Amino acid sequence: MSIRNLQFLFAPKSVAIVGASQRPGSVGATVYRNMLAGGFKGDIYPVNPKHSAFDGRRVFHSLAQLPRAPELAVICTPAPTVPGLIAQLGELGCRAAVVLSAGMDGAARHGGTLRQAMLNAAQPHLLRILGPNCVGLLVPGIGLNASFAPVNALPGRLAFVSQSGALVTGLLDWAAARKIGFSSFVSLGDGSDVDFGDLLDYLAADPGTDAILLYVESLRHARKFMSAARGAARGKPTLIVKAGRAAEAAHAAFSHTGALAGSDLVYDAAVRRAGMLRVYSTGELFDAAEMLSRRQPLRGERLAILTNGGGPGVMATDALIAGGGALAALAPETLTRLSAALPSNWSHGDPVDIIGDAPPERYEAALRALLAGKDSDALLLIHAPTAIAGSAAIARTLLPLLRAADRPVLTCWLGGASVAEARRLCQDAGVPAFDTPEAAVQAFLQQVRYRRNQNLLMQAPSAGGSGAPDREAARALVRAVLARGETAVAAPEAMAILAAYGIPVVGTATVATAGEAARAAARLGYPVALKLLSPDVTHKSDVGGVVLDIADERALREAAEAIGERLARLRPGARTAGFTVQAMARRPRAVELIVGVSTDPVFGPVVLFGQGGVAVEAAPDQAIALPPLNRVLAADLIDRTRVARLLAGYRDRPPADRAALCDVLVRIGQFAADTPELMELDINPLLADAGGVLALDARMRLAPAAPGARGADRLAILPYPEQLARTVHWEGQDLLVRPIRPEDGAAHQAFFAALTPEDVHFRMFGALRELTPAQLARFTQIDYAREMAFIATRTGAGGQAETLGVARVVADPDNIRGEFAVTVRSDLKGRGLGRLLLARLLEYCRAEGLCELRGTALPDNARMLALARELGFSVAAGDDAAEMRLLLHPDAGALV
Template identity: 70%
Template sequence: MSMRNLNHFFTPDSVAVIGASARPGSVGATVLANVAGGGFSGPIWPVNPKYGELAGLSAFGDAADLPRAPGLAVICTPAATVPGIVATLGELGCKAAVVLSAGLDAQAAGGRTLRQAMLDAARPHLLRILGPNCVGLLVPGRGLNASFAPVAALPGRLAFVAQSGALVTAVLDWARTRRIGFSCFVSLGDGSDVDFGDLLDYLAGDPGTDAILLYAESVRQARKFMSAARGAARAKPTVIVKAGRVAEAAHAAFSHTGALAGSDLVYDAALRRAGMLRVYSTDELFDAVAILAQPRRPAGPRLAILTNGGGPGVMATDALVAGGGTLAQLAPATLAHLSGHLPATWSHGNPVDVIGDAPVERYVMALRALLDEPGADAVLLIHAPTAIVPSADIARALLPLLRAAVRPVLCCWLGGASVAQARSLCLDAGVPVFDTPEEAVRGFLQLVDYARNQNMLMQVPPAGALAQPDRTAARTRVAGLLEAGTTAVGEADAKAILAAYGIPVVQTETARDLDGVLAAARRIGYPVALKILSPDIVHKTDVGGVVLDLADDAALAQAQDAMLARVRAALPQARLAGFTVQAMARRPRAHELIVGIATDPVFGPVVLFGQGGVAVEVTADQAVGLPPLNRVLAADLVSHTRAARLLAGFRDHPRADFEALSDVLVRVGQMAADLPELVELDINPLLADASGVVALDARMRLAPAPAGQDPLARLAILPYPDDLERRVDSALGPLLVRPIRPEDAPAHEAFFAALSPQDIHFRMFGTMRALSPAQLARFTQIDYAREMAFIATRTARDGRAETLGVVRVAIDPDGIVGEFAIIVRSDLHGRGLGHLLMDRLLDYCRARGLERVSGVALADNVGMHRLARSCGFQLRTAVDGNVEMVLALHG
């Protein structure tokens, strides 16, 4: 149900505590005391048949006896009573209940669990449930403490949502001692109804929340979570602690990929893709809030360090390099300028040590030089107190530079009371302040990670989509294999499927016996490689099942005979189906990589990339990405491995063809989306060098797709829906009406440039000359689960695709209402294009099950009014003078 009725949790007009008690130490007594003592201004109604009065408040014997439906109900009664209480509250008209009770996995009548009975009782009334088995929630700004937490939360502008009840109480205590305030503090508990996705959607639009903090142990509904997380991260800083980092999910699997793509790698990929910042402790969580509160973002990982002592500078450098950052290389002009103003004993490099006796003027000069340094993305100031110059004097002198800086500046004032005033001055100016060099560097690296993840949300891939794969050939072969009972797909069939997706493969043939092997080798041409073919042998090299560089018939025959003997001795029970014969790939400087697909139980198919070869588990150099991928996302996936440095070239090894490698990753992502039967894939090794890439070996595991299930249901992120493409005849000639893609960005930019100022004003409700990169990305990189944009496109005279009009709809998280907008190129008005696009959009909205579509137009946009009426919309003037357009799609 997503956001429906969530507002009742955060803005209730009354609170009922069901199970309230006078027994000291009980949950009912604690909750009632917290609600009554928190400053809540509305009515508070204790419910318990044992009491006529509790905490000076009139008590009610049953929820049915309440004077009216409570805005929020807090239930702290035994598990068996919860479904009945929820049913009663629903009948009253209550829309939000916090269920603190545990034990709802016990059986209820009819074979259901108590949890399911509770949800079934709530659903007809759209009553939302927080919990069960949770601590409750706090909304300090409204004086609401509907929890049994031992301390209250201070008011502020941070939202905190956690699954762990123990962590909730600990963080509340920790934050209170540090004077950290919250807009809301929510314990999810079991999350049977209200979950992370619901709350992210709500908090993204909450004007009282500046940043969202999450503590997550697991995610259940991956697509809902990803859509909500991406939306929230676009709106405001969103930081998450994901517990459970160890690789217990890694296991022996059919493929290397299945064993390597552990759960933490997958979560890491999901959080990066969502644009969130992942941290690893509660300390880091709140440090991250401080660092993200300042508006400047680094362009990269290069840090310049200014210090008045060598030791702290070395500590910061160690932490920076160990964390994956880079020590900025100072330009010769910067070094010359510093040498002209610093004592001869200065460090002559980065970190810049201005020496312990530095006066105020020396700090100002050095900081100004580093802020002008083109090779630095941020500056870290580390100051240890001295008796020569008060730290506060240095801070005051630096403040004008700190406020005017166009790149991030972080401060580390080492010490206690002697630097307290300097810290306060910087904090008041909005400059992040840290206690130690290591903490400051960690904050900088958090800023780098966050900026990188945000950039991924805004990156526009290069124009030119890849050629369409031969999906029919791939699906036919997969169906044939499953029909024959084959789930462990050998090299030849796997390569045929890869070739259907345009992935370069080495020529390979299969043979059952020596005659077939020799014939295949002659067709391919010597030299060749010979490999054993068996559904029971996962790693052929482990049993001597691979021989390379066979130059002629005699060598091949001898190798085949010896291979059979080795394999039969090592695995006598293995079923031998024959051999594969493959052309030798002569690429001595190529890198051995692995590319594969694994299926995660939560996020579905994922694409793995890393260093390959026989020692792939030992090198442990892998990264994971969620399909679908484009070239930008594929390049980012590669960059998260150590292999990226090798591929960039070194010594006499030239740079590998990154574009060809990115295309393979994109195509593998297409396979993951297109083939629901494909459970695992290994391409290992994939050779990559300056001349391109080629798959030497491949294997797959298939499983029948669940009957009746949407084949896209397993994907955490919906891919481009090519089934929605339509070719239509129009007054403008043949057109293609299709969903927008990220690759449409250049055409969309040209489309915007062709709009008249009046059309831009009508569409954007203001004046704009051009779209910013962030706006362009937002218009073309859409979440197909939550929104749709159809473009009308045709091929221009120069051969490029041109966009003629765009209609889009943003669907509310509940899937009930869509808000539309439309614009047609200014020189094409009156040609029927607007009506064509609107008809296509409304057909889509009906198919999605939306109840209504609405939009807003300026009062003088009479052309839009006319189009809306012709499509059946009802128009009325809103209080702000604009025109609201509403169309009911059902009923």
Template identity: 70%
Template sequence: MSVRYLDHFFTPRSVAVVGASARPGSVGATVFANLAAGGFRGAIWPVNPRSGEIGGIKAFRDVADLPGAPGLAVICTPAATVPAIVARLGAMGCRAAVVISAGLDAPAPGGGTLRQAMLDAARPHLLRILGPNCVGLLVPGIGLNASFAPTAALPGRLAFVAQSGALVTTVLDWARERRIGFSCFVSLGDGTDVDFGDLLDYLAGDPGTDAILLYAESVRQARKFMSAARSAARAKPTVIVKAGRTAEAAHAAFSHTGALAGADLVYDAAIRRAGMLRVFTTAELFDAVAILARPRAAGTGAGRLAILTNGGGPGVLATDALVAGGGAPARLAEATLARLDAGLPPNWSRANPVDIIGDAPAARYQHALRVLLESGEADAVLLIHAPTAIVTSAEVARAVLPALRQAAKPVLCCWLGGAGAAPARSLCAEAGVPQFDTPEEAVRAWLQLLDYQRNQALLTEVPGAVRLAPPQREEARARMAALAAGGAAVLPEEEVRALLSAYGIPLVATASAVDEEDAVQAAARIGYPVALKIVSPEVSHKSDVGGVALDLDDEAALRQAARAMRQRLAALRPGARLAGFTVQAMARRPQAVELIAGLGTDPVFGPVVLFGQGGVAVEAAADSAIGLPPLNRVLARDMIGRTRVARLLGAYRGRPPADLDALADVLVRVGQMAADLPALCELDINPLLADSAGVLALDARMRIAPPPAAGDALARLAILPYPDELERRVDTRIGVLTLRPIRPEDGAAHQVFFHALTPEDVHFRLFGSQRELSPAQLARFTQIDYAREMAFILTRPGPAGEGETLGVARLVTDPDNIVGEFAIVVRSDLKGQGLGSLLLAALLDYARARGTGAIVGLALSDNTRMHALARKLGFTLCSAADGTVEMRRVLNPQAGAP
């Protein structure tokens, strides 16, 4: 289940407290007291078998005695009683329960655990459960405090969801002191039913929530979380504190990838891929929200910050924090400096930070702020005021507030001092202006905003139309199946090379040899100089036993190296078997950088792609980035750019830059392998050489594990890859076309397709006029989540061989797959050719196969072509008062579609 019935938690008309008590200090008494004192205007029903009245309100002996089904039930009874209470509530028609009780991992009388018994009792009635083992739920806007928190929440427009009960009570107290309000405050507890994914889906569409804050300790259902997080982050700022950062990776892993792909790095990659912002403390969480939730934070330009201060020291502190965090101080142009000169004393700093001197009156702040806001060199302004006897902080705040409210770019305020600065802080807080206690805090918030904008850019950046040649999937799958059937775990080198070759990863010329004589013959075929490496099933890293020899120029050198390797292996690993040698051509690429590309498996998020600095000291360098497959060039190049070694891949000192597209393509291919080969659990390509001539893999190793059950090959992936199996060729009146799902690389073609639509067709599709698709719209239309939506396109090669989009049919389902909303548009000059029927029929087949309950669409009342198409394919049409026509077709009545 997902968002179904979640509205009962946030907008109940009545609340029953099961286990309400008058006994001071008990959970039931605290929850009931909080609820009664919160101002909730609906009915409150205490349930207690031994009390006739609690807090002046009539108590009921059992839930069966209630006047009706409660909109929300809060259960505070012993764990053993919870399953039966849930069953009775569900039978009454209750659809939401907060289970505060703990201890549900205890055995149930009929077998299993009380937790499972609770879920089994709820399932037939579709009753949703928040918890168990949680603090409860607060919705301040309706006075709902269904929790045992010691402090109530103020109303506001921030949603807070946390797994930790202790953190819930701490943040509530912290936020109240700072007058931070919430649309809702949710303690997730164990998250047995309602989890992060469910709440993200609900809150993304909640009009009363401007930003979503999460405190997470773990995620259980990675794909559900990623789909919900990506959807929520597109809709509104979503910030997460992820605890558990310091878990150590396994140092004795089979591969370097396994050692480097620590759990926290994987969470970091998932958060970045979802477009959220990760912070590391609760203070940072609210610092980020102070600026993220403001509309003007949307545009940060190049991230250049101007610092306006009346004291040199605070300005220096802010600059140090900015530069140390990777930020960029704005470089003020001469014209800007001249404008500042006109209103500042001769001894001002004439640079950024703009130090307007300690005796600055409010008017001086007004002048400098206006100039900086109007300058083209600053993307944001940090205003710092240190207390002086000349003018109070409040006077300065009142003077600059009009400009702050109207500013077209972000402005952050820092009012230094204690009680004397409190009035200025209050004025900013009331005006909704971000304000911070120290320059470092303000700079940190600015840097967080830049991180957030970079993550959001990845959601909207459309990759180029370049598409890699398809890999030899069937050959690779057959080879992998044979290896798995034979019980292989660590693959022989020749099999590793064959699999990499099937995916188009460039390899150095290599041959396998069973012994020294065979190695000599192989070297003769390849040509000297060569490299020689041992092959031993018991040795993962050859260099650990001196099993690699380079630059062997002739037969004598090769024989000597082979004999020395055999002796070293026997001495260092007496039990290891020498299975042969690998002979490779020496790659003479003196300007190449040694890199690593690999694949690991995370227990939560499944396969992850790793990139970083390679070579024998890869763990010591610890310079790596993680990405979740599938990847495209945009995502792959972002991974590359997040490493220190990326600086060595650019041009410097006469060296040409490395071919970053070729390098990115290797990462994309590794991601494809993760999707196509479910048995593959670890891969190291190390070293992977990269220079201006391209990339070349010198060595690689793979480990496989028993694949998942049949038909479940994609279950381990957190993000579904492009569904190749849905591609097909179709005969139409205008020739043979390709019908397939849309891809991110279709962005350019989709823009051309949009330009080919008449204004009338744009109006019919978008219910308005529009000449151009924005980058965000283009990304939203082409970078879809295949787990939740589908867009089929009809395409053919254009005049220059590029892909040409002729029509699109789109389906977006709710998270429960009960109802999907569809839309369809065909290029205006190709109407009447049957393309619309073809696309809509394909969408119906897809929805039916997925078990979608019904699909609906809206059309304008004068869009008669769409009405006729819908009737032809079995839709029922119903006119609405707003001038639209709803088109509905039920596909699966059992799904519960309305």
């Protein structure tokens, strides 16, 4: 739904407990006791028709008796009472409720379910509901414990949202024992109204929350979740435990990729693309949250290991390499500094073994030498206790360096009581401390994965960004198949569609008889491959329906006869539609791959890549990504498979043409975004070698789409909206006004550099000499589902694109109001470009149904204020009179 009224959920000034009780063991009694014990400073209104007081505190017989509308209500009563209570609360003016009741799928009095009746009752009042069937909500900072959890939560700066009630109660106890605190702790329950997307949007803007932790069992609204998750992950570490890692919906399907719909691989792909970090246990969750929220961000992926023992250093190295990490290659100057500070028998490499008799001073010298170099991105300090130097003394000596380090430093204190004090000193100073080398390395690898996912978060590819396919030819073939009442696209038509999208395919002919096959083979040239065509056979090799390297016509006719005999024996009654004849592809050094598309029930179309051939199911090696893709995302998809190592070349085999392979993946994602009818696609095998790529076989499954449906509507991530680009005429030249994209970063930095200090002050309300990388990313790498930035661009000197101006709007998650800004290059001001850009922005806002457009300008920004008035904005002084507020309802604007 939205974040509307969620402030009453997280920061209420009064709470009504409907169904409060003193009956031991009841939910109402537990919630009432927790509310009193939590230290909540607002008003608490117990509601129970059978009591007038609990321990001297007034109890209200009904909601009508309350002295005022509660800002939050906690409902502990049976499910049939909930819709009526929600209706009463809404009429009173309550705007948020926690519904603990289970059983809401039962029938309501006037038809439908109790759940729907509850939602219907809440909707006219915009009353937000957490639950039903949840444990409740805790906000320790204000003493709010609106739950029936057995223990309270400690205050902290981590927000935790869980779909599992059982996990909530156990995890609270676990966290309390480890002194882990929370800004909020939310049991989502059924998520009938307030869901993960709403909570991510709210918590992303919560100044009391440093990191967001999620326990997810299932999702419903993929695009809403992805937009909210991407928005949250841009500003705060956002971590997820996804339950159900085993294959959830693997089943016999039309294609290999189709069998992966609903699989855990899809959730992995979504988490990566959202810039979140997935972990696999609650312990890992909190370790990672601590690392990511307290320490410096990881700048690279090279780890330097400092140890006083060879064995622990080797253990750490093994864990690092097994996890896909990399040791730092120490530069000569770093080695020189270390050699000057260490005994001659030190290891002279990474890991840096400073020998077991190392005193604190040797540790300090080695740590200084490593921190002085630029050849590592993080450090791991391992200490095994010895009788020569006390662990606590070493920790005290190193803490000033550890606190001041310009990169993440992890520590591992091996042992028990003898290193406990050193471990405590580090933890108290905010320096991560681990019990084993493997645990420390795992924490580092989590940072590596998080950094990679953050890089993927910044990608915003176009749905048509890899050259112009022949969409009309492909659409005609798709329509022709569906017009025949068919959904299965056999290899010949599937290959023709791929060719329309620029994917290299082997020469193929479709024939009905062995005689036609012989004539086709003569045209293509021997040797050829002969393949069965049957609408009743999914995998041709299962029935011996593929014969390769046929050298002449006689062998071809014998192969056709043998295929028919095998089909009759193995699949009696299966229909035969003829054969395909293909020229044999002589590429002995090529790697067989599979590329495909599946339609996930939650996330829509997904792209698969992996090792192909007939053993694709027996020895799966596959990865999945959400389309659309660009080359960066395609390369990441390739690198997540084992077959990537074969593609890199080995022995006398040169590397495969990686660029050509990336282009295939981009084009397949483009096809999925263009084609709402596409349900499944397999290209298997796709040959890849140094000479490029070649598709040898393909099959598709289609389904009719609703009139007017667009393929991009099914994508979990809205692609670059290239359809919004316009060519406009300005001062005798054509400009392109289009949405901004990540590739505009360099041009946008140059645009900012061309602004005068005065214009920067007008735009930023302060002095700023240049955009930081983070600011540049924020301006150019946007979520088009929630934000739009139109730039006016032209080709400048040297053929480089120039950004002349930008108009931007950021909508709230409800798509009700948006904040806008317009900036024009300083040397072009006063020439109508700002008006042109703002006109395009208003046109967009109207089309998107935005109800209200707001902006802020400084009182001395006369040009902006005049333009706003000209276009119908109301202009008034802000609350502090230091700025002017601009307001427009787009449908009432002066533009036509």
